[in-house]
Amino acid sequence: xxxxxxxxxxxxxxxxxxxxxxxxxxxxxxxxxxxxxxxxxxxxxxxxxxxxxxxxxxxxxxxxxxxxxxxxxxxxxxxxxxxxxxxxxxxxxxxxxxxxxxxxxxxxxxxxxxxxxxxxxxxxxxxxxxxxxxxxxxxxxx
Amino acid sequence: xxxxxxxxxxxxxxxxxxxxxxxxxxxxxxxxxxxxxxxxxxxxxxxxxxxxxxxxxxxxxxxxxxxxxxxxxxxxxxxxxxxxxxxxxxxxxxxxxxxxxxxxxxxxxxxxxxxxxxxxxxxxxxxxxxxxxxxxxxxxxx
DNA sequence: TGGCACACGTTATAGCATAACGCAATTGAT
DNA sequence: ATCAATTGCGTTATGCTATAACGTGTGCCA
Numbered sequence: 001x002x003x004x005x006x007x008x009x010x011x012x013x014x015x016x017x018x019x020x021x022x023x024x025x026x027x028x029x030x031x032x033x034x035x036x037x038x039x040x041x042x043x044x045x046x047x048x049x050x051x052x053x054x055x056x057x058x059x060x061x062x063x064x065x066x067x068x069x070x071x072x073x074x075x076x077x078x079x080x081x082x083x084x085x086x087x088x089x090x091x092x093x094x095x096x097x098x099x100x101x102x103x104x105x106x107x108x109x110x111x112x113x114x115x116x117x118x119x120x121x122x123x124x125x126x127x128x129x130x131x132x133x134x135x136x137x138x139x140x141x142x
Numbered sequence: 143x144x145x146x147x148x149x150x151x152x153x154x155x156x157x158x159x160x161x162x163x164x165x166x167x168x169x170x171x172x173x174x175x176x177x178x179x180x181x182x183x184x185x186x187x188x189x190x191x192x193x194x195x196x197x198x199x200x201x202x203x204x205x206x207x208x209x210x211x212x213x214x215x216x217x218x219x220x221x222x223x224x225x226x227x228x229x230x231x232x233x234x235x236x237x238x239x240x241x242x243x244x245x246x247x248x249x250x251x252x253x254x255x256x257x258x259x260x261x262x263x264x265x266x267x268x269x270x271x272x273x274x275x276x277x278x279x280x281x282x283x284x
Numbered sequence: 285t286g287g288c289a290c291a292c293g294t295t296a297t298a299g300c301a302t303a304a305c306g307c308a309a310t311t312g313a314t
Numbered sequence: 315a316t317c318a319a320t321t322g323c324g325t326t327a328t329g330c331t332a333t334a335a336c337g338t339g340t341g342c343c344a
C-alpha cells in the first residue's frame with residue numbers, strides 16, 4: 001500500500017523555499033522567505049506562495065494557521081503527513097511556544113479518532129484539521 | 143437600537159460588533175463587520191478590532207484562525223468559554239463547512255484531556271488551543 | 285507540430301492587522 | 315470638588331498576508 005515516499009523532484013524555486021524552512025528553527029512567514037531569497041532572484045510574493053502551495057500539497061511543509069507562517073514537516077521520511085493522494089496518518093498537532101517560537105509537531109491517534117467520531121456522528125466530511133496549542137515550552141515556562 | 147444581551151456591560155461599539163456577529167449565520171471578517179457598521183458611524187478598522195479584542199476577552203466571541211474571521215460563541219448563557227478570569231470549560235472545537243460556511247462549535251473532554259496530557263508530559267504550558275476542522279457539512283456533502 | 289500541462293515572472297490589487305497620536309468620559313481616592 | 319489614572323474612542327498612516335490577471339518559456343506526446 002505504501003508507495004515509497006517519493007519526494008517528488010522539486011523545482012528550483014520549491015527547493016529554495018523548502019531549504020529556508022528546513023534551516024529555520026521556528027516558523028517563517030511567506031514574506032520573510034521572500035526576503036531571504038532575494039539574493040537567489042526572488043522578487044515577488046507569488047514566487048513564494050506558489051512554492052509553498054506545492055510543498056504543502058506534497059506534505060513536506062505545514063502551515064500554522066494561528067501564525068500565518070510555515071514550518072518544514074518534522075517527520076522526515078516516515079509517512080507522516082500524506083501527500084496529494086494516499087494520506088499517511090491523520091492529523092498533526094502543533095505546540096507553539098509564544099516566547100521562543102519553537103514548534104513541536106506531534107500526532108495523537110486518540111484525538112484523531114475522537115474528532116473523526118464527532119464528524120461521523122454529524123455527517124461532517126473533514127478535509128483538513130488544524131490543531132495548534134499556543135503557550136510556553138518547557139524551557140520558557142521556567 | 144437593540145439593547146444588548148446580558149453579560150458584561152458592553153460599550154456601544156462592542157454591542158454593535160457583537161450584534162453583527164450574533165445575526166450572522168457564518169463567520170464574519172473584521173473588514174466585513176466594518177462595512178456593515180459604516181451606517182452606525184464606524185470608519186476605521188481599529189474600531190472593529192478593539193471591540194473584537196474585548197469581546198474575545200469576555201469569551202463572547204471566537205476567532206477562527208484558519209479563516210481570519212469571527213463568530214459569536216454558540217454556547218449562549220452557559221459559562222462555556224470562559225472570560226478573563228474563571229474559565230468555563232476547556233477548549234472549544236469548530237467544524238467549518240467550506241461550502242456553506244456554517245460553523246458548528248463543540249467541546250470534547252477526551253480531546254481536551256488528551257492534549258492536556260501531552261502538554262503535561264512535555265512540560266508545555268498551554269495558553270490557548272485552536273481546533274478547527276475544515277470540510278463539508280452534512281447538507282453540503284450530499 | 286500542434287495542443288496541453290506546468291512552472292515561472294511581473295504588475296497590480298485585495299484583504300487582514302496594528303502603530304502612534306490625541307481627545308473625551310469615567311472612576312475613585314484625596 | 316479636583317486631580318490622576320484608566321479606559322474607550324476616533325483618525326491617519328502604515329505594515330503584513332495573499333491572490334488576480336496577464337504573459338512567457340519549456341517539455342511532453344498524441
